[in-house]
Amino acid sequence: xxxxxxxxxxxxxxxxxxxxxxxxxxxxxxxxxxxxxxxxxxxxxxxxxxxxxxxxxxxxxxxxxxxxxxxxxxxxxxxxxxxxxxxxxxxxxxxxxxxxxxxxxxxxxxxxxxx
Amino acid sequence: xxxxxxxxxxxxxxxxxxxxxxxxxxxxxxxxxxxxxxxxxxxxxxxxxxxxxxxxxxxxxxxxxxxxxxxxxxxxxxxxxxxxxxxxxxxxxxxxxxxxxxxxxxxxxxxxx
Numbered sequence: 547x548x549x550x551x552x553x554x555x556x557x558x559x560x561x562x563x564x565x566x567x568x569x570x571x572x573x574x575x576x577x578x579x580x581x582x583x584x585x586x587x588x589x590x591x592x593x594x595x596x597x598x599x600x601x602x603x604x605x606x607x608x609x610x611x612x613x614x615x616x617x618x619x620x621x622x623x624x625x626x627x628x629x630x631x632x633x634x635x636x637x638x639x640x641x642x643x644x645x646x647x648x649x650x651x652x653x654x655x656x657x658x659x660x661x
Numbered sequence: 662x663x664x665x666x667x668x669x670x671x672x673x674x675x676x677x678x679x680x681x682x683x684x685x686x687x688x689x690x691x692x693x694x695x696x697x698x699x700x701x702x703x704x705x706x707x708x709x710x711x712x713x714x715x716x717x718x719x720x721x722x723x724x725x726x727x728x729x730x731x732x733x734x735x736x737x738x739x740x741x742x743x744x745x746x747x748x749x750x751x752x753x754x755x756x757x758x759x760x761x762x763x764x765x766x767x768x769x770x771x772x773x774x
Contacts, residue, residue, distance in 0.1 A: 552703075578761055589665070589752050589765030590704065635703050639761065647761060648694070648717060651703030 548573060550638050552652030559626055560660050567621045567655045569636035574617070576638040580649070581610065581621050584633045593634070594621075626659045633657070663687065665766035667753050673772045679741035682769045685734070686755030692716075694763060695728055695738050696752040704752055710736060743773045 551570045559565045580595035596603045596610040603610045607624040636652040666685040674680050686693050691712050696704035709717040713733040730736040740747055750768040
């Protein structure tokens with residue numbers, strides 16, 4: 547119940563394409579769903595996040611789609627660029643804003659955007 | 662604003678040896694996390710501190726891992742004795758107040774031979 551399942555494991559797209567990464571969860575207590583971006587040799591950095599009271603959130607070229615009934619959420623990267631090549635992690639948290647807030651991460655998706 | 666600092670960046674030890682990692686969170690961040698990231702996997706929480714108190718250490722292998730944050734600022738994570746399966750990147754993260762965003766350091770890559 548504490549797992550977050552992420553797919554695909556790796557993804558190759560051409561520049562300008564729209565990679566889509568999917569995540570699924572089971573614990574209905576999760577109430578905060580961030581996406582983190584990680585470059586080699588660096589720690590993860592927050593990219594965008596969503597709460598279950600909205601179905602979509604857009605920040606620049608990054609969009610999260612959220613389906614509460616299916617317990618699934620996905621990341622879309624519009625007009626992808628070679629600089630977007632990185633590992634992307636979805637995550638979920640059961641205690642939004644609380645002192646015990648902790649993140650459960652998916653297994654990651656290695657994205658390569660070819661020029 | 663300076664980010665989360667970690668040292669060392671790399672460490673190679675032999676099994677059964679001990680090792681310690683250090684983390685200095687962003688100034689003013691009361692919450693500090695240690696994660697273990699095994700190659701090809703997502704980070705897994707080991708321990709969470711709120712100031713100098715432990716909030717969650719349910720996934721910390723307490724027979725060999727220990728962590729402290731004595732003055733509520735910087736923190737150390739120790740492994741004693743190390744096993745081959747401890748080879749991973751150890752990430753430190755911090756969070757400010759009720760803000761949900763966690764800021765990660767660059768990590769320490771541990772190789773146990």
